[in-house]
Amino acid sequence: MPFGNWTPHEELSGDPGVIRLSASLLDRGDRQCRDFAALKARPKVWPRRGRPRRYAPWETFPLGLVMDALNLTEFGGVPADDAIEKALGRARSAVHPGVALWVRHAFGAYLRAADWIAEDLEAEGVAVRPEPLPRVVQAESAAELRVLTAWGRWYASADGAVREFRRLRVGRPGERDAPSNDALAFVAAAGLRADGDVYRDLPVEVVPDEVAAERVRLVEVVLTGDVPPRVLVDAPPAEVGRVYRERTKAIVTDIAFGTGARPGSDCVDCKALPTCGAVPEVPGLLGLEGRGTHRRTWSVTTGRQYLVCPAQAHLRELHIPAAQRSDGTAARRGRAVHRWLEVAHGRAGAPACSAADLPESGPGDAAAFMTPEEYAEARPYLLAHVEVCPLREPCTDVLPEPSVAAHDTEADVVVIAHPDLIRTVGGTVVYREQKTTQGAPPAGDTGTLFTLVPQLALAVLLMKHGVLGGDGGGIVELETMTPAGAEVLRFDVWDPAVRQAARAQITSMTARWHADEAFRPLPGPWCGGCPVADWCPDRAPNEPGAPIVVDGVRIDPLTGEVLGAAVTGRAAAVAEGVTEPSEEPPPF
Secondary structure, eight states: OOBTTBOOOTTEEEOTTEEEEEGGGGGOOTTSOHHHHHHHTOTTEEESSOOOOOOOSBOOOHHHHHHHHHHHHHHHOOOHHHHHHHHHHTOSSBOOHHHHHHHHHHHHHHHHHHHHHHHHHHTTTOOEEEOSSOEEEEEEOSSOEEEEEOOSEEEEETTSSEEEEEEEESSSOOOTTOHHHHHHHHHHHHOEEESSOTTTOSSOOEEOOSSOOSEEEEEEEETTSSSOOEEEEEEOHHHHHHHIIIIIHHHHHHHHTOOOOOOSGGGGGOTTGGGOTTSOBOTTTTOOSSOOSSOEEEOHHHHHHHHHOHHHHHHHHTTOOOOOOOOOHHHHHHHHHHHHHHHHHTSTTOOOOOGGGSOTTOOGGGGGTSOHHHHHHHHHHHHHHHTTOGGGSOOEEEEESOOEEEEETTTTEEEEEOOSEEEEETTEEEEEEEEEOSSOOOOSOHHHHHHHOHHHHHHHHHHHTTTTSSSSOOEEEEEEEETTEEEEEEEETTOHHHHHHHHHHHHHHHHHHHHOSSOOOOOSGGGGGOTTGGGOTTOOOOOTTOOEEETTEEEOTTTOOBSSSOOOHHHHHHHHHSSOOOSSOOOO
16 A cells, blocks of 8 residues: 555555665665665565575675674773674674685774774864764654664763764765765764664664763764775754755655666665566576575676686675776776767667767767766777667667666576667667777677677577567677777577577576685686785785786786787686776675
8 A cells, every 4th residue: 555655566565654764875876776775764564475585604794793893892891803803703604714804904994093083082172982872863653653773883972962973984985975974963963872773673762861962973984994084074963953954854755755666786685576577587597506595696797707706706796895996998998988878879869879979179068977088088989889879770769778687586696787778670679788999809609709798698698588678589789899990790689509609608607606605716817906806815926017817818907908819708807807896886
């Protein structure tokens, strides 16, 4: 039944009037699923059908171990060195060696940041001490219960006049004006101490304050050890409340009552997955045996990372922070080209790209989303694209850069894809993958091309099962742009040989990953370009700046360019990941 202006899915049951929203959820973007957020905010709404949830046999939330160690130190009186080892030792699931290395580093980074904060406050004649009870804002009426929470570290001065909340960031600072910062500060200003369990009890039993706060501080702590803590808010509670009401309260309501499905990384944890019309069920999509350890997400990026090194794939899946490296030429150019094409192919009326869209003098309208340097680097490739632009022929249902997901219910894996372009030509669905290279375009038979560009193989399987629309057939295209020109290769999804090659490629990329529980490192020359090598105790030594040699293929470690004509699947995976950042920022 409808509740307010939000209607639960028909296959969901429970009480939609109980809303518990974490402040960090406010930073979600337009590309993320609104249905997921609204359901996540409703802890008493659950699917009517579905199997019991299975959990990973390994630790999936490393930041929780850091919090556990801090609790032992701040509230249990355990020395720091003992606290971190005790937290790791009593983890409920196995902790990967790379994860353990990062957890130790992050714990130490927080303690250093805490010392810096204490020194700054001491200069003002202020001292704060840890508070064991988190704060929560809740409002209850006959119709609903609303709860706003904040996850992090709590502190206060001995007289209660100063309250401080510390927001933990895994690898990089967040946006200073993020809506979540307003909400976190508001919880600190208006919230009461929770004597009950914030994530289990509804409503939460709270303890009133004997003294009203006069000053509220929100401090961001980046757990890298080399970034000073940053004070985001330092204001009287009344000012914090005013900012929240004027700038952020409407966003809270919009998220809690938002509607609209958008497939992506949210799907794997979504309560609506079994009945979501945006995520079709495709038993056997990956061709795997068994249901694996638990429900997981897989994309071609995951497969390529695992092919290079299982440990790398595992650490990146857990959002262990990647090293901050400058973008390589190939990665930077590829992103610039894709940004330009997404905007161009999304124009009203779907006009074809033309040379007039690419002025020699500068980016023109594209200046809104790319720098002059990026434009200059991308322009030769975009000019080559003009001659093979897919919109030159009549087409309908043009979708640039859509997000696609399908649930392989036999393997219990949510498969995610990000096609560069989908369109319909004469009733036939056509998928196009677009690549740039300074060298020769990929060549070889169908199996070889699917090994070099696995997105093509996945596209064939998705189209075979009707995930992208159509009747189980269609065309998959590979457009390769070089400064000298562009070429387009086409694969008929109805062709049995194409389907067989696609099945072989995707199953080979997922079978070992699906069964793996250890994610052992695979040290090699590629360690020099691994973004999470800092957290790997088994990484191989490398000579900085020296070419990475994989299967006899030389790769420039700075640009990601393959130095030569021949390339293998593993070499292509290494080149792709040398300087390419993670697909999306960590959710904390």
